[in-house]
Amino acid sequence: MIGATTPQLTSAQAAMLAELAPVLGPKGIVTDAATIAPWLQDWRKRWQGASPAILTPANTAEVAAIVAAAARHRVPLVAQGGNSSMVGGATPPADGSALILSLRRLDRIRSIDAEAGLSVVEAGVVLQTFNDAALTVGRRFPLTLGARGSATIGGLVSTNAGGTQVLRFGTMRGLVAGVEAVLADGSIYDGLAALKKDNRGYDLDHLLVGAEGTLGIVTAATLRLAPAVAARGVAWAGVSDPQTALALLRSFQRDTDTIESFEIMPAATLDAALAHVSGSRAPLQGRHRWHLLIEATAATDDAEAPAAMLERLLGAALAGGLVEDATIAVSEAQAEAFWRLRDSLSDAERARGPAVQFDIAVPVATMPAFMQQAASAAEHRFPGTDASGFGHLGDGNIHFHVRAPEGVDRDRWYAEDAPVITRFVHDLVDAAGGTISAEHGIGQMKRDELARIASPARMMALMAIKQAMDPLGILNPGKLLAPPARGQ
Numbered sequence: 001m002i003g004a005t006t007p008q009l010t011s012a013q014a015a016m017l018a019e020l021a022p023v024l025g026p027k028g029i030v031t032d033a034a035t036i037a038p039w040l041q042d043w044r045k046r047w048q049g050a051s052p053a054i055l056t057p058a059n060t061a062e063v064a065a066i067v068a069a070a071a072r073h074r075v076p077l078v079a080q081g082g083n084s085s086m087v088g089g090a091t092p093p094a095d096g097s098a099l100i101l102s103l104r105r106l107d108r109i110r111s112i113d114a115e116a117g118l119s120v121v122e123a124g125v126v127l128q129t130f131n132d133a134a135l136t137v138g139r140r141f142p143l144t145l146g147a148r149g150s151a152t153i154g155g156l157v158s159t160n161a162g163g164t165q166v167l168r169f170g171t172m173r174g175l176v177a178g179v180e181a182v183l184a185d186g187s188i189y190d191g192l193a194a195l196k197k198d199n200r201g202y203d204l205d206h207l208l209v210g211a212e213g214t215l216g217i218v219t220a221a222t223l224r225l226a227p228a229v230a231a232r233g234v235a236w237a238g239v240s241d242p243q244t245a246l247a248l249l250r251s252f253q254r255d256t257d258t259i260e261s262f263e264i265m266p267a268a269t270l271d272a273a274l275a276h277v278s279g280s281r282a283p284l285q286g287r288h289r290w291h292l293l294i295e296a297t298a299a300t301d302d303a304e305a306p307a308a309m310l311e312r313l314l315g316a317a318l319a320g321g322l323v324e325d326a327t328i329a330v331s332e333a334q335a336e337a338f339w340r341l342r343d344s345l346s347d348a349e350r351a352r353g354p355a356v357q358f359d360i361a362v363p364v365a366t367m368p369a370f371m372q373q374a375a376s377a378a379e380h381r382f383p384g385t386d387a388s389g390f391g392h393l394g395d396g397n398i399h400f401h402v403r404a405p406e407g408v409d410r411d412r413w414y415a416e417d418a419p420v421i422t423r424f425v426h427d428l429v430d431a432a433g434g435t436i437s438a439e440h441g442i443g444q445m446k447r448d449e450l451a452r453i454a455s456p457a458r459m460m461a462l463m464a465i466k467q468a469m470d471p472l473g474i475l476n477p478g479k480l481l482a483p484p485a486r487g488q
Helices: 011-024 033-039 060-073 127-135 153-158 204-208 242-255 267-276 306-320 332-343 345-351 364-381 410-431 447-453 456-469
Strands: 077-080 099-102 109-113 118-122 176-183 188-191 216-224 231-239 259-266 290-298 325-328 355-361 386-392 397-403
Touching: 011 060, 033 099, 060 077, 060 099, 060 176, 060 188, 060 216, 077 216, 109 127, 118 127, 118 153, 127 153, 153 216, 176 204, 188 204, 231 242, 231 306, 231 332, 242 259, 242 290, 242 306, 242 364, 259 267, 267 290, 267 332, 267 345, 267 386, 290 306, 290 332, 306 325, 332 345, 345 355, 345 397, 355 410, 364 386, 364 397, 364 410, 397 410, 410 447
Parallel strands: 077 099
Antiparallel strands: 109 118, 118 216, 176 188, 176 216, 231 290, 231 325, 259 290, 259 386, 355 397, 386 397
């Protein structure tokens, strides 16, 4: 928080900074407490760290120099981009033992090859900035999320980000064609070449994707681009239940491969967004138990217009009883208004009061039943709570929330009840063959739960990889995996 006390440099940290000063220059080392303070707390304001300095390298070579010095002096580093982690994944430890390694100055788009559909982008480039640049050459980066104005490419790669277009284009891992990273000894791994075939053993690029900065510091990535959108259609529909929604999605997919987003939310979640977003109004008249936001796109004007296609498909669904009501956005302004409601759901849910928030995924075929059964089970097990989920129906990702009863003491509830609720919901997810982290990562929020639930084989492999690639444990300590006990 602003005004927090900055810890004193340890002797190892001071020696490291003295060594790096001539390398990084006056812009490369920040020790001013007021400047550091905003970067010590996570986006959700659940974790508060401490650090005596932020290192701000301007290029990959300077990152390599920092990591090499950190290894020599045994000083931990926590990499940061936009600091928009939802799981405390970029917050330094509270004891001030780590320095923050900010990648925000690595903000160059090194190249955009429109013909090949590839771009080399540095870690500090903001997602919205990158997409805007791609549009100038008739391409786009087909990944979007609510934090697109602050989330950076390095963070998106390191957390294997998802978003609302996974249905058609996959997660960040599927969009990464190559990675450049600095490893724990300060060596530079250059995997930016977008090779179609490469059988030189383990896939290091994809090992670094989703590693949350615990195996290496991603400094750049080669990313796959898609053709810019020539036309899009955005629709809002009301349905009776999630099972009907999935049947509707399957019917659409049999007809077309242009559906990019298929978002589902219960009525209460939409009501919260309407109350939260000033000047908004419900897309449909009347009450519907479940709502869908659907988007289809076309890269050319030759095919059936996406809006016309959605009108045709939804018309048939209305006639067949799959849909209760639907509307097609008649302008870009209306389409953006629909998406503004969807993008505000997390903020709107947070405004409703204390809640345990989950980023989970189950097999797509079982997602409709899980959304209903998990909510019912949580409310039954924890009387007075209110549980519901919304999310990306096409990829099984549910943003599931269990809200506290009215009038509870917030601090006591988070300290005593929330951990019990977390274990209960995660056990439901595990029993359903799902995952406790769909797109936000593990960070420190889910670290202990991962260790509790994951199979011994998975944990053995994760810990062995971490030990092999970061034997000193200096990269993002305390995230994803618990640090080894003293003496190990």
